[in-house]
Amino acid sequence: MSSLTPFARLDGDEFSLVLDLRADAAEPVYFGPSLPMAEDLASLCDVLRRGLHASQPDRPAPRSLLPWAGHGHLCAPSIVVQQNGRPLTLRMPLVAISQREGDLCLQHRDDALGLSVQIELRIAHGGLVEFSTQMQNQGTQPIGLISLASLTLPLPSWATHMVRYAGRWSGEMQQQRLALHQGAITSASYGGRPGFGGGNWVRIETAGTGELHGDALAAHLAWSGDHVLSVECNADGDATLTMAARLEPGEIMLAPGDTFCAPRALVAVSAQGIASLRHAFHAHVLGAVVPDTAASTPRKVHLNSWEALAFDQSLDKLCALADRAAALGIERFVLDDGWFAGRRDDTTSLGDWVADPGIFPEGLDPLIDHVRRSGMDFGLWVEPEMVSPDSALYRAHPDWCLYLPDHPRLTQRNQLVLDLTRPEVSGHLFACLDRLLADHAIAYLKWDHNRDLFPLAGKSHAQVVALYALLDRLRAAHPEVEIETCASGGGRVDLEILERCSRFWASDNNDPFERLQINAGWFDFLPMRIAGNHVGPSPNPITGRQVAMDFRAKVAMFGHMGVEADPGGMSAEDRQCLAAHIALYKQWRDVLHAGRLWRLSPADAGVHALLAMHEGRGIALIAQTRQAATYDEPHIRFPGLEDDALYRVALLPPYCEKAKGQLSQARTYAEGTVLSGRALRLAGISLPLQYPETAWLVSIERGADS
Template sequence: MSSLPPFARLDGDDVSLVLDLRAGAAEPVYFGPTLPMAEDLASLCDVLRRGRHASQPDRPAPRSLLPFAGEGHLCAPSIVIHQHGRPLTPRMPLVAITQRGAGLCLEHRDDALGLSVQIELSIVHGGLVEFGTQLRNQGTHPLGLISLASLTLPLPSWASHMVRYAGRWSGEMQQQRLALHQGAITSASYGGRPGFGGGNWVRIEGDNVSEVHGDALSAHLAWSGDHVLSVEHNADGDATLTMAARLDASEIMLAPGDTFCAPRALVAVSAQGIASLRHAFHAHVLGAVVPEAAASTPRKVHLNSWEALAFDQSFEKLCALAERAAALGVERFVLDDGWFAGRRDDTTSLGDWVADPGIFPGGLDPLIDHVGGAGMDFGLWVEPEMVSPDSALYRAHPDWCLYLPDHPRLTQRNQLVLDLTRPEVSEHLFASLDRLLADHDIAYLKWDHNRDLFPLAGKGHAQVTALYALLDRLRAAHPQVEIETCASGGGRVDLEILERCSRFWASDNNDPIERLQVNAGWFDFLPMRIAGNHVGPSPNPITGRQVAMDFRAKVAMFGHMGVEADPGAMSTQDRQCLAAHIALYKHWRDVLHSGRLWRLTPAAAGVHALLAMHKGRGIALIAQTRQAATYDVPHIRFAGLDDEAHYRVALLPPYCEKARAQLSHARPYAEGVVLSGRALRLAGISLPLQYPETAWLVSVELA
């Protein structure tokens, strides 16, 4: 074994990771807030190491970042490989550790099998720790890779619960807090994308964690394909978090000299509660992930044509819709599905990306010019990865889809998936999209993905990497065009796809009560600036619920605001209410999109309370989704303020009329009252929240 130092540490401004290397493995013994540089690592590792107990190997297996089978590890191995169908059992001790800039590179080798694994650890923007793992075949025979974990993290002793994010279409990112127990809690996706369950996001918590107190860590697998997540809690009381891309058998074959790079995993850790994790991920996304324009320019108010017109499109109807949108203060008009040749419903024409001459006899430019004349820029919906069996593209190239020979070609939403791994397919898609963007003044693409990938045909991993290559090429050719990632809502949202996209569609469900719950999950990791959040019609087409415009508009402000309804179908009062909220959004969007996001207490009994705070200015949304159990809801107490500073607190109009009469002192709330940050944190304010679908906007500004 190569000579190793006994210990290593990785330090950022707010985090330290200490590794004990004395057992020939990288064992994390401390992962938390920054330790003094003069800390005695030997003493720290010694006092944290437990003695051997009964019913253990004589040399207990280390709790390392790379556990492997055959040494008594009580968790799943990080690597599963085979050769000619025969499973192999690698033994991969740590042989070298090197400093690479501000990071560490850990090298493991199995000389007998000719394998090496490198784990690179680095502190990235926002204070997150990034894990990068790669496997290299240095032998003389090909190897089949079944699994390579991006992250195998022995969890700290305080870990008692996990928050995972489950869900379905129109109900994504539902938080489930589970106590860790002996055995494994796992999730996986099988549709070629992360899926609506959001299983590539997770939070680990201590017993008594809150917004600003207690131990917690959050982790994410930056991968747009299938994933596996597991938290194993063994009989020794140790818990291990594992995250990996899910691979099909024989999907990845490594010839001699080949290297497989696992997707990146990112981890944030906090001893000051959940808010610190949220702020770290938000800072990382805006500072190091999304395209620069998405992180720095004002997020324009959208109107999307889908709920207004769906497939019932004509040039005259679209022009009228654009005029009504502009009258509300909308800044971007997005033409959704139904604009291309032959598309009158969802059974045909995907793949034929030319404007339908029956709707646009002069092409798209007359509509784009009309939209521009109304003071808006133009966006367009596309679904490039899919093809309809009833389309010119499929009739010309039926072999371009993912399929298995001699098997039926099963559809979902009447469509098949194009095989992006075929160079001619990706070339055709680039040419089609490049032509659209070169020929027309299009500022924005809504890139949809409405179907799971089946059969994967052994190409799931390659399909994702081909998608990245296509997006990269398109963005290089048209850097000014913003792209939104959508997959029937939130079916494909991760930090790898967001490196190429300026926005994500959180859910197809615009019901504001459901959206508050969906957004609560997304906002744990992703900033409001890039989360599409629209005012939908009433009754809502998915839930059937009728909700007042005041509530719909206030909820939609907390995100990247848009409208997904026909203003012409609204009452005059509703249009005025919506226009007022759009103007309010524009006034406050620098705070909403640049500020730190805090959850306020109480956030129970149907109350959702958020505060965005930026440079001494803040705006809060306080929303009640159901009838309160008591007339007097507990006071709303504020986090994120300076205890010693004083703030002017006021209610922002328009007010919720049904609750306005219940204000104890309407005039001071309207004019503003000055209170200390300490009083707002400890005492809070009283708002009437007994009625369902009541929402208030509260401004908080340094006095």
């Protein structure tokens, strides 16, 4: 007979989670807005419990946080183990709970097998709930772990739809809204990283949920390797969300006394629409995840050399490019791929991390000194986890890559993957990077990862853990250096790697039409402050689309702004336009990067509208990407303001020349007009958005007396 208390609750500032423990399991019966502390939990759990129907076990299995097979659970089990190649049948009841303020720990145990599973629920910064799950082998025989879910969450009855984030290279984080149905909606990655599909991010909601209304829940698996995500609906209409690291068979063997810690999962819940979830995740990322420099220091405008020069590098060309960058107001010059020994194309030299003497006969310092004299700091591209078969490193150590004996060593992008689990490999990489950072004034590393991991060689999980250790060691030695996580764009972006990185590269695709859509997905979870967002060339090298500088620059302002194009190839008018937007970004980046982010109505498929609001100041981007269905688009309305306060509303120059002549009150918009927060929320403003490639910047500033 269990001595557990019958109920437990976890309360944040704005939510309550109630667990029914009467069936020796942790069964969530309520997860939503805060309940009174005096709430009768027994009555609440009783009125929410369903009666039996004709086709159920006599004692229905509870919808618990740890379902296991063989107990009548109508969903996938949270835990699968084996011994000597045979599956083990578990009985894993809840045996103990402990609770402190903001923390609830649930202990499950199978006495016959000597296995225990602990699930800890902790209120994290921003009002998220962090789920941490670990399994320990307390028996006498080794046990093979096939899977252990980081999160198994029975979903509330209001859950009818999910938004998942699918995609591909150059088209990441595309939002797909699906109605839940009987069966499973599943996504997984198999390349040793989360991949371009974004399947470790998900939102659950009602049919009518919007920006400011409706029930919704968002979840994330903080893991930089392979994952599995599933939303499964059973025949009773119950839906369950499961998130887990995907493990290779035989990869995790637990000897007696060993413990396996699953990656963390984070969950936010809202009864006031999607915006509340966004704000909770943004607050969590800036307050508890990214390094302090990323959360507090101004985000410098970058120029990356890739689209300007690619492999066609020389000291003279790079210095001239740096001069052109400084003239625009650029604050950081980043030397991309092509700087190291023998690297003339993408077929060679990865792993040989010394400056090419043909380009830099005196090393990197002459370029770095030139960049710093120009008023910029210096950043450098590296891809430490990879090796070219045509490299000095591979010729010296062909066994340092991930491979299977007697199998061909298949390449991707002419690369193999270094086995970071080998201490000599990680030690060598640390020595190379440490030497670069110790010998040169390098403020930033663009850490790229351009290849899937295959073969995994039974080391998928261990490779990710070894990567974290390498990054931790490097950051401890050089805490002032900022690191960007890049994996051919957004192929490896999660909150675990962002604990070690100051920003992420959202996509290799700088086409502003595509970036608006890509960024919309990322901004559901991650703040603009850490999202690399650059002005690319026109025509765009990926889409071929030609886009005016005014539109490219306005879109790039809403993120961590940069330039990935050669200013020398721009017209004087484009350079002037770009410089004006860079100056505007510097003027407003405190608001862009510290403010709450709102998505504005209308939610027309062709209109992308965002507002960042901070301490009474706001800046909005309203961008039209296709021809409007009507001559006059619906008014743009602004949430996030104080109803009774007065705000000065103005359009920020430079204006889109194509649409400027259609402004109904050009002088009023230029000088600014004063409206109440209520009027801006309920009525809004009218802007000409008839043409594709039209973008406006709107400033909203609260009056001093408001």
